[in-house]
Amino acid sequence: MNVLVAVAIAPFGVGDELSEEVAQAVRIIRQSGLPYRLGSMFTEIEGEWDEVMQVVKDATFVLAEKGIRTEVILKADLRPGFTNTIVEKVAKVDNILGGE
DSSP states (O other): OEEEEEEEEEEESSOSOOHHHHHHHHHHHHHTOSOEEEOSSOEEEEEEHHHHHHHHHHHHHHHHTTTOEEEEEEEEEEOTTOOOHHHHHHHHHHHHHTTO
16 A cells, blocks of 8 residues: 655764764665655655555664664555655645645
């Protein structure tokens, strides 16, 4: 079943600047080949449930396996019969707003 998730994978205890560690997790997401959208606080990933959850696990463990305490916040949207929601949800709102 297709799922769209918003996930934040946050390392702790490695200093004030975390972009290097976050980039390691994002690299795993990028290499998965699944549709994703990087945001400043969450990354959205879309695909089949098992594939998406494996990517979330792999992106989390790339940090945890280095001894980095890692927090994961995940929100999932399962809508049977729908795909490409990572694009279509935003497009529907943009269409309603038109030229505003």
